[in-house]
Amino acid sequence: MSHAPEPAVTPELAQEHGLSPAEFQMIQDYLGRMPSWTELGIYSVMWSEHCSYKNSIAQLKTLPRDGGRLLVAAGEENAGLVDIGEGLAVAFKIESHNHPSAVEPYQGAATGVGGIMRDIFTMGARPICSLNSLRFPSLSHESTRWLVDGIVRGIGDYGNCLGIPTVGGEAAFEACYNGNPLVNAMTVGIVKHEHTASATAEGTGNPVFLMGASTGRDGIHGATFASEELSEESEEKRSNVQVGDPFMEKLLLEATLELIGTGDLVGIQDMGAAGITCSCSEMSAKGESGIRIHIEKVPQREPRMSAYEVCLSESQERMLVVMKKGTEASIRRVCEKWDIHCEQIGEVTDTGLFEVYHNGELKSAIPADSLVLGGGAPVYIRESREPAYYRELKTAALDFADVEDPAAELKRLVGHPNIVSRRWIYRQYDHMIGAATTLRPGGDAAVVRVLGSHKSLAVCTDCNSRLVYLDPRAGARAAVAEAARNIACSGARPLAITNCLNFGNPMDPEIYWQFQEAIAGMGEACRAFDTPVTGGNVSFYNESPESAVHPTPVIGMVGLLEHDRPVPSAFRRAGDTIWLLGISRSELGGSLYAEHRLGRLAGAVPDPDLEAEGRLQDFLVEAAEKSLLQSAHDISEGGLAVCLAEACFCDPDTRVGARVTLPGEGRLDARLFAETPGQVLLSADPAHAETLQALAVKHELPLVALGVTGGESLRITDVLDLPLAGLAETWWGSLDHWMDGER
Amino acid sequence: MKAVVLVFPGSNCDRDTEHVLSRVAGCETRLLWHKEAELGEADLVVVPGGFSYGDYLRTGAIARFSPVMQAVERFAAEGGRVLGICNGFQILCEAGLLPGTLMTNRDLRFLCKDVHLRVEHAESPFTGACREGEVLRMPVAHHGGSFFARPETLTALEENRQVLLRYCDGQGRVTDEANPNGSLNNIAGIRNAAGNVMGLMPHPERNAESALGNAQGLKLFESLLQAAGEALPV
Numbered sequence: 001m002s003h004a005p006e007p008a009v010t011p012e013l014a015q016e017h018g019l020s021p022a023e024f025q026m027i028q029d030y031l032g033r034m035p036s037w038t039e040l041g042i043y044s045v046m047w048s049e050h051c052s053y054k055n056s057i058a059q060l061k062t063l064p065r066d067g068g069r070l071l072v073a074a075g076e077e078n079a080g081l082v083d084i085g086e087g088l089a090v091a092f093k094i095e096s097h098n099h100p101s102a103v104e105p106y107q108g109a110a111t112g113v114g115g116i117m118r119d120i121f122t123m124g125a126r127p128i129c130s131l132n133s134l135r136f137p138s139l140s141h142e143s144t145r146w147l148v149d150g151i152v153r154g155i156g157d158y159g160n161c162l163g164i165p166t167v168g169g170e171a172a173f174e175a176c177y178n179g180n181p182l183v184n185a186m187t188v189g190i191v192k193h194e195h196t197a198s199a200t201a202e203g204t205g206n207p208v209f210l211m212g213a214s215t216g217r218d219g220i221h222g223a224t225f226a227s228e229e230l231s232e233e234s235e236e237k238r239s240n241v242q243v244g245d246p247f248m249e250k251l252l253l254e255a256t257l258e259l260i261g262t263g264d265l266v267g268i269q270d271m272g273a274a275g276i277t278c279s280c281s282e283m284s285a286k287g288e289s290g291i292r293i294h295i296e297k298v299p300q301r302e303p304r305m306s307a308y309e310v311c312l313s314e315s316q317e318r319m320l321v322v323m324k325k326g327t328e329a330s331i332r333r334v335c336e337k338w339d340i341h342c343e344q345i346g347e348v349t350d351t352g353l354f355e356v357y358h359n360g361e362l363k364s365a366i367p368a369d370s371l372v373l374g375g376g377a378p379v380y381i382r383e384s385r386e387p388a389y390y391r392e393l394k395t396a397a398l399d400f401a402d403v404e405d406p407a408a409e410l411k412r413l414v415g416h417p418n419i420v421s422r423r424w425i426y427r428q429y430d431h432m433i434g435a436a437t438t439l440r441p442g443g444d445a446a447v448v449r450v451l452g453s454h455k456s457l458a459v460c461t462d463c464n465s466r467l468v469y470l471d472p473r474a475g476a477r478a479a480v481a482e483a484a485r486n487i488a489c490s491g492a493r494p495l496a497i498t499n500c501l502n503f504g505n506p507m508d509p510e511i512y513w514q515f516q517e518a519i520a521g522m523g524e525a526c527r528a529f530d531t532p533v534t535g536g537n538v539s540f541y542n543e544s545p546e547s548a549v550h551p552t553p554v555i556g557m558v559g560l561l562e563h564d565r566p567v568p569s570a571f572r573r574a575g576d577t578i579w580l581l582g583i584s585r586s587e588l589g590g591s592l593y594a595e596h597r598l599g600r601l602a603g604a605v606p607d608p609d610l611e612a613e614g615r616l617q618d619f620l621v622e623a624a625e626k627s628l629l630q631s632a633h634d635i636s637e638g639g640l641a642v643c644l645a646e647a648c649f650c651d652p653d654t655r656v657g658a659r660v661t662l663p664g665e666g667r668l669d670a671r672l673f674a675e676t677p678g679q680v681l682l683s684a685d686p687a688h689a690e691t692l693q694a695l696a697v698k699h700e701l702p703l704v705a706l707g708v709t710g711g712e713s714l715r716i717t718d719v720l721d722l723p724l725a726g727l728a729e730t731w732w733g734s735l736d737h738w739m740d741g742e743r
Numbered sequence: 744m745k746a747v748v749l750v751f752p753g754s755n756c757d758r759d760t761e762h763v764l765s766r767v768a769g770c771e772t773r774l775l776w777h778k779e780a781e782l783g784e785a786d787l788v789v790v791p792g793g794f795s796y797g798d799y800l801r802t803g804a805i806a807r808f809s810p811v812m813q814a815v816e817r818f819a820a821e822g823g824r825v826l827g828i829c830n831g832f833q834i835l836c837e838a839g840l841l842p843g844t845l846m847t848n849r850d851l852r853f854l855c856k857d858v859h860l861r862v863e864h865a866e867s868p869f870t871g872a873c874r875e876g877e878v879l880r881m882p883v884a885h886h887g888g889s890f891f892a893r894p895e896t897l898t899a900l901e902e903n904r905q906v907l908l909r910y911c912d913g914q915g916r917v918t919d920e921a922n923p924n925g926s927l928n929n930i931a932g933i934r935n936a937a938g939n940v941m942g943l944m945p946h947p948e949r950n951a952e953s954a955l956g957n958a959q960g961l962k963l964f965e966s967l968l969q970a971a972g973e974a975l976p977v
Contacts, residue, residue, distance in 0.1 A: 156853050160884070161794040163755025247753050247797025337776075339752060428853045430884040432949045433792075435759040449954065451762060564954050652857075740850075 006037035006308075017044035023378055030370040038308045038356060038363040043371065045221065045274040045312055046281060049540050052377035055506040056538040059519045063533045064526050068496055070534065075374070077199055078119040078269065080534020082496050084560050086453050087193050091125035094133070094186035094461070094500040094556040096539035100241040101183040105150025110158040110244040111316055112185045117162060118270030121253050122319065124197040124260045125189030128434060129448045130159055132169040133461040133500065133554040134425075135182035139173050139417050139738060147181050148425075148739060154244075155185065156428040161246035162253065166429035167437055167446035169461050173417045176469075179544025184500040184537075186556040188459055190450055197260045200267035201283035201291055201322045201348050208291055208346040209331055210276070211259075212252045212318040214299040218242050219275070219314025248317040248340070255338040256319060262334070264327035266348075271318040277311045277371075279320035280346075281354045284368040285375055291368070293346035295358040307356050307363040322348060384516055385509035393470055396602035398588055403669035406641070407720040409593065413638045413673070414645055415730040416592055417738075421650070424735040442650060443569035444486040444634055447561060456566065458492030458559040464637065464675075465550035467590045471605040472514045475590075476521030476553050478677050481608040482636060483557040484529050488617040489632040489680060491567045491624025492559030494529055499536035499555055504548025506540045514551040522553060528610035529617070531557065567624050569633040570651035571658065574710030576630050577686050578660055580640070581696065581703050582616055582679035583609065586670030592637055593673035608677035612701070616678055619699040623682075628692055631683045639673035641716070643681050648714055649728035657724055660707030661717040668719065683709055744971040746770040747785040749815070749831075751777045751806045756792035756828065756948065763948040764789070768964040769976035777809035786971055787824045788815055790831030792884075792946060802845065802887050803833035812838055824868055824967065825940040829885055832932075832942030841935055841942045842900060843892035848885070849925025855884040857956070858923050858945060860931050861911040864904050867934055868970030869941040872962045878915045879908075879959040881945035883923055888944040890926035890933075897927055908932035908943055 007013060014024040017040055027035050027043050035043060049055055065074040071089055072081035079093035097112025113130065120127050132155055137144045159166045164187070201208070219242035259265055267287065269279045276298070280291045295307045301315070321342075323331055328344065335342040349355070354371065356364040370376030403409050413419060426441040438456060439447035445460040462483040468475030484494040499522065504511040526533055536556075542549040571578075588594040589603025623629050633650075635643045640662075649655050662671050684692055689705070696703035707717075715721040746764045750757045757774055765772040775782065782788060795806035806812070812834075819825050819840055827835035835841045848854055857880055862873040873879065892900065900906055908931040912921040917929045924944070932943030947960030965975050 153852075160853055160886075161753070161755075161797060163793060245797070247794065247799065250753055250755065250794070250797075337778075427855055430853070430855045432855060432882045432884060432946070432955075433756060433759065435762060435949050435951070435955060438954050 009034055009037060009040050014040060018048060019044055023047060026378065030367060030376060036364060038311060039366055041308045041312050042277050042364060042366060045277060046371040047377055050273050051278055052373050053538055054378045055380050055382055055540060057373060057379055058381050059516055062519060063523045065533055068530050068532045070496065070532055074533055074535040078122050080496065080498065081196065082534060084455055088450065088453060089191050089193055090188060090457060090558055091120050091123045091191055092186065092188040092498055092556065092558050093119050093535050094184050094498045094554065095537040096500050096502060097183045097185065098180065098502065098539050098542055101151055102181055104241040105147050106154040107241055107243050109151040109154030109183050111242045112183050113155055113158040114244045114246065114249050114316055115272045116185045116187045117164065117249065120187045120189035121256050122197065122268050122270045123191060124195045124257065125191035126257060127164045127187050127189040128436065129165050129167045129459060130185065130187045131167060131459055131461050131556065132186065133184040133463065134169065134171040135177045135552060136171065136173045137178040137181065138175040141178050145739060151183055152425050152428050158244055158246045160430040162250050163433050165431045165433045165437055167431045167448060168441050168459055171422055171425060174550065176547060176550045179546060180542050180549055182502050182542065182549065182552055184554050186461060186498065188457060188558060195260060197265060197268050199269040199283055200287040201289050202266055202287040203348055204350045206266055206322050206325050206348040207328055207344045208293065208348060209321040209323060209342050210298060210318060210345045211321050211335060211342040212340055213245065213248050213315055214301040214341060215310055215313045215315045216301040217305065217309055217313060220309060220312045242314050242316050244316050251338045251340050252317055252319060255334050255340055259331060259334045262330050264324050264330040266322040266324055268319055268321045271320060273314065275313045276320065281368040281371040283320065283322065284354060285372045290349035290351035290353045290355065291346055292349050292355040292357065295356060297343055297345045299341050299343055307358040311356060382506050382512040383509040384513040386513055387510035393602045394604050398594055398598065398603050400597040402667050406668060406672055407722055410641050410645065410720060410722065411727065413592060413642050414727050415734050418592065419638050419642060420734040421732045422735065423732060424739050438564065439490055439566045439568060444489040447490050447566040449564060456561040456564060458487045458490040458561055460486045461554055461556045462486060463552055463554040465552040466601055467605045468518055468553060469550040470590050470601065472517035472551055473521035474605040474607040476518040477525045477610065478605065478608050479553060479555045480522055480525035481610065481613045481677055483555040484531065484613065484617055485634045485680065487557050487559035488620040489567060489634050490561065491565065491621060492561040493621050494531045494557055494559045494617060496531050496534045497526060497555050497557045498534050499553055501538045502542050502549060502552040502554065503540050504543045511548060518551055518553045525610055529614055563625065565624065565627060567629045567632045568651065569647065570631055570654065571647050571656040571683050571709045572630045572654060574656055576683040576709045577689060578658055578706045578709060579682040579684065579692065579703055580663060580679060580706050581619065581682055581701060583612055583702055584664050584679065585676045586664065586666055586674050587676060588670050588674050591639065591673055591675045593639065593669060606676055613678050615699040615701055616680065619695055619701055620680065623692065623695060628688045629682055629684050633681045635676060635679040635681065637675055639675050641672040645714055645727055647681055648724050649731065655724050655728060656709045657711030657713050658707060658709055659711060659715045662719060663704045663706065744770045744786045744968055744973055745784055746772045746787040746789060747775050747782055748772060748789045748791055749777060749811055750774050751795035751809060753795045753797055754791050754793035756946065760789055760791045760948045763951045763964065767951050767961065768968060775811060777811045780810045780814060782814045782818055787826065787967055788818060790827040790834050792829030792831060795830055795834060802830060803837040806834045807838040816840065819940050822939050826869065827942035828946060828948065829944055832944055835940060835942045840940050841933060842896050843890055845887050846889040846891050847887050848889055853886040854923055856882065858883050859911050859913050859921065860908040860945060861915050861917060863906050863909055867907055867938055868967060869934065869963055870907055870966050871969050872966040876915060878911060878913065879962060880950065880957055881947055881960050882949045883945045885944055889924040890930040892927065900933060903936055905933050905936065906930055907934055907941060
């Protein structure tokens with residue numbers, strides 16, 4: 001076997017690897033010598049933004065990362081772990097796969113799903129559902145259909161084959177995502193406390209196994225690719241995108257859970273970004289041990305791979321497993337049953353080093369601790385500067401006249417790309433497998449029961465990035481508040497969040513300011529609701545040649561329902577009383593309506609009252625427990641008018657009209673279309689009126705009766721009376737029409 | 744009733760089906776790995792949904808060669824009851840236990856939604872608890888569920904009253920609009936000529952409990968219990 005001679009390591013080569021001169025010096029200081037070619041590659045991926053969080057970790061540490069019912073805090077394992085009682089815990093996490101999806105939508109999205117699934121089952125948890133959060137270019141952009149089609153098929157094909165229901169998510173279309181779509185995937189799993197596995201390597205002499213797919217040249221420097229801006233050259237980096245094999249992942253899922261069940265395992269970690277390198281260095285750093293591997297023992301799918309390539313490969317569907325010495329037969333038996341590879345590729349040492357040998361030749365000997373986040377990886381606090389646009393947009397006058405034709409405006413909003421039904425998308429996801437989905441996609445939150453217990457989980461993803469752009473702090477508070485409100489609408493108690501922080505280039509002081517402010521707002525809201533951050537993912541460099549994306553800190557939230565009566569979003573029958581719960585504020589800043597009227601996105605963002613939001617959640621949880629509600633739907637994009645319309649027809653089978661009178665006074669447009677946080681539209685049997693009013697008094701919240709359900713139209717006294725049929729057709733069918741045209 | 748649920752590499756509705764059979768229908772239920780050559784004691788074999796072998800070849804084309812399928816063929820030949828759901832239906836067609844084949848959906852996309860089904864015949868062990876003409880609601884979730892058979896096979900299926908379920912609208916009308924995948928004659932579920940093997944694309948196990956909908960999927964399992972001289976647990 002012959003290999004091309006390795007390039008000499010120079011400062012220029014280090015720079016090509018994305019390492020700054022100072023970082024290159026740090027490496028030489030850690031090693032006390034010049035790194036080898038392989039070592040340079042290893043440092044470059046481990047110190048990339050994607051693996052090291054070097055530009056974000058200082059801010060992330062300000063978030064509440066314990067408390068609540070957390071069993072494993074953020075950053076300690078592959079995903080956070082939250083106790084839900086009965087000896088069960090929920091593991092969940094969200095992760096981005098933006099750059100791969102931009103250049104190769106189908107595989108990029110598919111492998112994003114695969115990666116987050118592995119993060120969950122590597123902890124011993126069986127995935128029970130997944131969600132996503134997608135951002136696409138504006139509808140009129142030439143790439144939009146291609147992206148939507150590929151990304152949705154990629155997510156669907158992977159999750160469907162794996163057999164995990166995709167039950168919820170969000171999708172939005174905005175020009176700021178032209179050239180840089182966002183694909184964030186979230187998975188939720190359940191594990192018995194005693195069956196959790198850890199990502200650690202301990203016990204000198206214990207064997208280290210590679211389990212799953214063989215290793216190829218795919219995805220080399222994927223982590224580095226994710227840590228730079230997209231450009232015309234990105235198209236040439238298609239080979240940096242991994243290729244997914246969901247069938248292999250299914251086998252790996254079953255084998256992993258079976259193996260963890262044997263009790264013969266010391267630690268396990270999936271291979272995602274930076275492949276073998278990341279798993280080995282993180283597991284040995286956590287176990288305060290070392291790992292020695294032998295490249296020639298790694299099953300390879302391509303000939304003549306170098307140590308550099310094997311260490312950096314991001315081939316999918318692989319796990320690194322440390323077994324107790326003497327139990328090698330156990331892993332071999334499980335892998336034989338499931339027809340997957342497993343090879344011992346090395347062993348645990350007490351040297352503290354990540355050592356790589358290739359046919360007996362030492363290629364790398366790096367202190368594992370120097371590679372990882374929390375160890376020797378660099379940490380930066382970047383320059384921060386408030387952008388000029390912030391004050392200008394915040395104080396921009398919303399100086400348009402009141403709405404003249406509210407019916408026309410409502411029709412327009414009901415057909416807005418960011419409001420219409422996402423049925424075209426979620427129909428391609430198997431959202432019912434598992435026989436557990438009790439609230440399906442399309443409402444505020446989805447609800448999945450935990451089989452074998454009396455509990456259910458409510459799940460959602462949320463972020464209105466328009467608000468975060470206008471005011472990162474208030475916008476991030478609003479994102480957490482909306483997620484919690486959606487969870488509570490179903491009747492569930494919010495438990496914890498995971499976050500996916502999609503931002504531009506952190507070296508730009510204005511971007512870093514957005515990041516700092518958003519983290520601050522998120523932390524405030526999470527502390528107010530006692531919903532700690534269990535972990536997540538940072539994705540910087542979301543920029544295309546045109547601009548940076550809106551700062552998009554997506555919140556993935558999980559809530560707990562202790563009964564099996566989740567509350568849906570839609571009205572269910574005629575004759576129920578319609579209520580508006582929460583404090584009304586007629587603030588139009590940042591709303592879809594105001595953007596249309598002004599011709600640009602502007603205005604002061606309505607900052608949520610976190611204390612009142614907490615009481616709102618308490619009200620909703622208690623009302624659901626007492627079976628007082630027929631429906632609950634939160635007010636968000638499009639305001640009260642759109643919320644009412646959706647409640648009339650967002651159930652695929654039931655259409656129920658409404659006769660209401662608008663509360664409050666003043667400008668009509670603000671009362672109809674303001675996206676005021678902290679408000680929920682309820683419907684309930686008239687017999688419960690007094691009980692509900694008493695509950696509102698108890699939780700110190702306004703509760704106003706708006707009217708009654710029934711009829712074939714949405715009638716707002718003295719304002720509009722629109723037949724449901726036309727509105728519903730627009731809302732349900734617009735995305736079908738945009739994606740497939742006339743059928 | 745003793746039920747066996749087969750597990751192939753890539754099966755993914757096995758646990759759901761096992762849950763409904765054991766917890767809801769009250770059957771003694773075993774999961775059986777595809778490498779097993781014997782079924783053991785069984786009154787019913789269920790081939791569950793999923794993506795056996797990833798569906799990388801034709802759906803069901805590899806699973807039919809698993810050791811357990813020979814045992815299933817013997818079991819069926821002796822009159823044992825076999826139910827194939829979704830990918831299980833595809834596997835039974837590939838194995839020749841049911842006529843016809845399932846092709847890619849008409850609009851070429853994976854489709855997950857509730858559909859309505861009209862019960863065509865109620866005198867089978869799979870539909871005995873239903874009324875003829877009754878409309879049932881169940882989810883479908885598949886990419887390749889378009890039933891196809893040669894004209895003479897199709898004619899024979901209809902003449903022998905082997906079509907048990909047809910896609911229809913909420914009022915029981917068999918229309919092209921109600922056909923989710925382009926299946927010939929709106930066929931959603933069929934039985935073999937002997938009447939002891941059934942395959943269907945919809946998922947009765949996903950609507951067998953009131954928490955998940957109207958529980959009409961349970962009628963299929965109830966029918967099988969009745970045919971075995973048993974009843975649903977109270």
